[in-house]
Amino acid sequence: MNRRGSFLRWYRAVPLTVVLIFGLVSFAFTFAPSLLFKSMYPLRYEDEITASASAHGVDPYLVAAVIRSESSWDPEASSHQGARGLMQLMPETAQDMVSKGLVDGKRYSYENLEDPAINIEYGCAYLSYLLTYFNGATDRAIAAYNAGMGNVDGWAKQDKLLHNAITFPETQAYLVRVNMAKARYQELYPQAFR
Template sequence: MDRTKIRRPRLFTWYRVLPLAAVLIMGLVAFCYSFAPGLLFKSLYPFSYEEEIVASATRHGVDPYLVAAVIRTESSWDASAVSSKGACGLMQLMPETASDMVAKGFVDGEAYDASNLTDPATNIEFGCAYLSYLITYFKGETDRAIAAYNAGMGNVDQWLGEHTVLHNAITFPETQTYLARVNNARERYRQIYPNAFV
C-alpha cells in the first residue's frame, strides 16, 4: 500500500479556519463592547453642555443621564439639527411643544424663548421640562415617557389601553427601537461618565 496516497484531513484548512476566525472576531467585539474602558466608547457617546444639562435637569427633576441619552438619540449632539417635520435642536423639540411648556408654566417664557430652539441652553431647558411633564403624566414610568417623547402621549395611552406591558403594546417599530436606543445610551453614559453630574 502506497502511503503517499492516503490523505488525512488537516485541522487548519481554509474552510475550517474562516468560521473559527469569524467567531473569534465576533467574540472579541462583543467582549470589547461589554467590558472595554470608557475611552474606547467616548467617541461613540460624546458628551457636551454639562452645565446646561445639570441646571435644567435639576430644575425639572429629570435624570441628567436620561437627558444626555435623548440628545444622543435625537440629534447626535447637533444643536442646529432640524427634522423634516420641523423638530429643532439637540432634543428635537417641536416649536408647539416648547410653547405648550411655557403655557403650562413649566418654563419661564421670559427667560427662555420658545422660538430659539437651536440655542443649546434653551433647547435643553424645554427638553427637560417636556421630559418632566411626560414622566409626571405617566406617574414616574420612565419607559412610557421615553416612548411618548417619540410617538406622542396619545399613542402611548392607546397602547397601554390595549396591553399592560409597554414593550408588547408598542406598534411602531421606530418607537420600539427608540426606546431601546435611549435606554442603552443612558446606561452607556452612566458607565463612561460616572462622575459627570456629581
C-alpha cells in the same frame, strides 16, 4: 551543554513573554472599550443639563441619552417635521411648556431652539411633564417623547408590557436606543452630573 543552557533560557522566556502579551491584551480590553464608547457616546453641555435637569427633577443621564438619540449632539439639527435643536423639540411643544408654566418664556425664548441651553431647558421641562403624566414610568415617557402621549396611552391599555404593545417599529427602536444610551452614559461618565 551550551545548547542546553540556551534552550533553558529560551524556555523560561516563553512564559514571561506569554504573560506580558496577555497583560497587554487585558490592558487594551480594559481601557479601549471606554475610549471607543466615549467616542460613540460623547457628552457635552454638562452644566446646562445639570441645571435644567435639576430644576425639573429629571435624571440628567436620561437627558443626555435623549440628546444623543435625537440629534447626536448637533444643536442645529432639524427634522422634516419641524423639530429643532439638541432634543428635537417642536416649537408648539415649547410653547405648550410656557403656557403650562413649566418654562419661563421671557428667559427662554422658544423661537431660539437651536441654542443648547434653551433647547435643554425646554427638553427637560417636557420630559418632566411626560414623567409626571405617566406617574414616573420612564419607558412610557421615553416612548411618548417619540410617538406622542395619545399613542402611548393606547398602547398601555393593550398590554402591561409597553414594549410588546408598541406598534411603531421606530418607537420600539427608540425606546431601546435611549435606554441603552442612558446606561452607557451612567457607565462612562459616573461623575458628570455632580
